[in-house]
Amino acid sequence: MSKARGFLASGATVRIQICRGCCCGTERKHPGVDHDGQIAAISAIARTRIVDCVGECAHSNVVIVRPGDGPSVWLGGINNPALTSAVCDWLVDGASQPLPPVLQSRVFIRQSVAVGAGAEDV
Numbered sequence: 093m094s095k096a097r098g099f100l101a102s103g104a105t106v107r108i109q110i111c112r113g114c115c116c117g118t119e120r121k122h123p124g125v126d127h128d129g130q131i132a133a134i135s136a137i138a139r140t141r142i143v144d145c146v147g148e149c150a151h152s153n154v155v156i157v158r159p160g161d162g163p164s165v166w167l168g169g170i171n172n173p174a175l176t177s178a179v180c181d182w183l184v185d186g187a188s189q190p191l192p193p194v195l196q197s198r199v200f201i202r203q204s205v206a207v208g209a210g211a212e213d214v
C-alpha cells in the first residue's frame with residue numbers, strides 16, 4: 093500500500109509552495125539546476141503549489157513547507173540535487189521529524205509581505 097502524499101501521523105497534511113518567479117527556478121540566476129526535476133521530486137511526495145515571487149529573491153530557490161499543525165518553514169538556496177533530496181526525505185513523513193542538519197542552515201525568516209500570487213497546483 094502506498095503512503096498518502098505528505099500525511100502526518102495526526103492525519104493533517106503538509107503543503108509545499110515552490111517559488112518560481114523572477115529568480116527562483118530561472119536558468120538566468122541558477123544555471124544548470126534541474127528546476128523542473130525539483131518540482132517533480134517534491135510534488136511526488138507532498139501537495140505542492142507553484143507560486144510567483146514571494147519577495148525573498150536573495151534566498152532563491154525558495155521552498156516553503158507548511159506542516160498542517162505547525163509553523164511554516166522557509167527554506168532558501170535549494171539549488172542542487174542533494175538539497176532537493178534532503179527536502180524530499182524530510183517530507184516523506186510529513187515534515188514531522190526534526191529538520192535534517194543539511195537543511196537547518198537553509199532556514200530563513202521571511203522579511204517580505206509578498207504572498208506569491210498566481211499560484212498553480214502541481
Ligand code: FES
Pocket residue numbers: 111112113114115116144145146147148149150152153154
Ligand atoms: S522569485 Fe522566488 S523569492 Fe523572488
